[in-house]
Amino acid sequence: MAAGLYQDQAANRPALRSLPVFLVCAILMLMAIAASLFYGSQPVLASEVLAYVGGQNGNVSEPSASVMSLRAPRTVLGLICGVALGIAGALCQAHTRNPLADPGLLGVSAGAAAGVVFAISVLGLGLPSQYTVFGMAGGLAAGLVVLGLASRIRVTNSATSLILAGTIITGVLNAISSTVVLIDKVTMDKFRYWTVGSLSGRDAAVLWDVAPWLLLGLLLVVFNAPSLDALALGEDVASALGRNVGRDRIIGLLAVVVLASAATASMGAIAFLGLAAPHLARRIGPGGLPSIVALSGMLGGVIMLLADTAGRLVLPTSELSVGIMLSILGAPLFVVIARSSRMRRAHDSH
Numbered sequence: 378m379a380a381g382l383y384q385d386q387a388a389n390r391p392a393l394r395s396l397p398v399f400l401v402c403a404i405l406m407l408m409a410i411a412a413s414l415f416y417g418s419q420p421v422l423a424s425e426v427l428a429y430v431g432g433q434n435g436n437v438s439e440p441s442a443s444v445m446s447l448r449a450p451r452t453v454l455g456l457i458c459g460v461a462l463g464i465a466g467a468l469c470q471a472h473t474r475n476p477l478a479d480p481g482l483l484g485v486s487a488g489a490a491a492g493v494v495f496a497i498s499v500l501g502l503g504l505p506s507q508y509t510v511f512g513m514a515g516g517l518a519a520g521l522v523v524l525g526l527a528s529r530i531r532v533t534n535s536a537t538s539l540i541l542a543g544t545i546i547t548g549v550l551n552a553i554s555s556t557v558v559l560i561d562k563v564t565m566d567k568f569r570y571w572t573v574g575s576l577s578g579r580d581a582a583v584l585w586d587v588a589p590w591l592l593l594g595l596l597l598v599v600f601n602a603p604s605l606d607a608l609a610l611g612e613d614v615a616s617a618l619g620r621n622v623g624r625d626r627i628i629g630l631l632a633v634v635v636l637a638s639a640a641t642a643s644m645g646a647i648a649f650l651g652l653a654a655p656h657l658a659r660r661i662g663p664g665g666l667p668s669i670v671a672l673s674g675m676l677g678g679v680i681m682l683l684a685d686t687a688g689r690l691v692l693p694t695s696e697l698s699v700g701i702m703l704s705i706l707g708a709p710l711f712v713v714i715a716r717s718s719r720m721r722r723a724h725d726s727h
Contacts, residue, residue: 395663402675406456409682413452417689418696419444451576454584455685455699456678458640459650461591463677464598465636466651467658467670471605472629473536476659479651480637482543483630487550488519489641493571494554498564505571506582509642512571513587516638522546524630539630574645574700576685587639594639597632598670601625605666647700649707650677656710 429445465480492515496508527542604625607615654677662672688697
């Protein structure tokens with residue numbers, strides 16, 4: 378029934394709605410970028426922001442240049458990672474045919490956390506630019522193990538085997554990470570700043586660490602997008618239409634693993650974004666799953682930047698991390714989605 382909800386919300390929408398919806402989202406994205414650059418705990422004149430972005434550093438005062446040197450990289454990283462998580466969430470929901478799925482289902486978050494814990498506790502690394510690569514490796518490894526294990530679990534369908542495998546690997550990795558953190562106070566002090574999910578302190582080095590993987594993930598999405606509408610009709614129908622279902626599933630889920638691993642490693646654990654962006658995209662977007670995936674990416678970027686900007690403004694002398702802001706906003710949304718799913722199942726049963 379959840380698959381029916383996923384398909385019903387995206388179906389029967391006029392194709393002519395596509396351009397206006399994407400245009401509005403593009404405008405919202407530009408506004409979110411501007412807000413992230415213009416607003417924060419330290420005031421910066423709009424003229425100086427524009428001069429900095431335009432490369433006219435001679436027209437920017439030294440305090441403002443210092444602020445912008447921190448604010449600009451986190452804006453770019455937040456936008457790209459928001460896009461990545463939005464797309465990963467939409468793909469995960471499409472391939473599992475479950476509107477309540479998110480990339481954490483594949484063990485990516487737990488794997489990235491284990492990689493960061495290893496880098497901090499064993500190698501003594503303490504800066505985001507130092508342990509991002511290890512978080513990336515941990516997320517990728519965990520996702521690949523989940524996919525491999527799911528292929529060996531024999532249950533009623535591939536989505537169920539994926540959920541079981543993800544639950545097993547996530548539980549094991551979380552237990553290992555928690556044990557290390559609890560017995561090593563130094564690791565706990567450093568790891569807690571990563572685990573809440575934040576853009577603070579992320580410089581251009583972090584972006585360059587994950588940029589190649591984000592590009593690879595987007596390329597996999599491009600290859601996988603044409604198969605989504607056929608797969609939404611069911612594996613038997615997709616095979617009858619000439620799709621190689623196994624190959625399409627592997628490419629799509631690999632894209633989820635790569636995108637989610639890169640974003641999680643660079644920012645920390647980010648809750649609800651991979652769930653919220655696709656849900657909103659299905660509500661407002663045109664029909665067709667490839668369009669929903671693209672729209673989810675745009676909305677993910679907008680939501681990420683707005684949450685980060687709001688976190689900088691909500692407290693007068695400090696800031697709330699973007700992970701906390703998204704959790705505050707996302708928890709009520711999750712309740713709404715779950716309630717909507719239950720009501721739709723009740724309606725379908727009649």
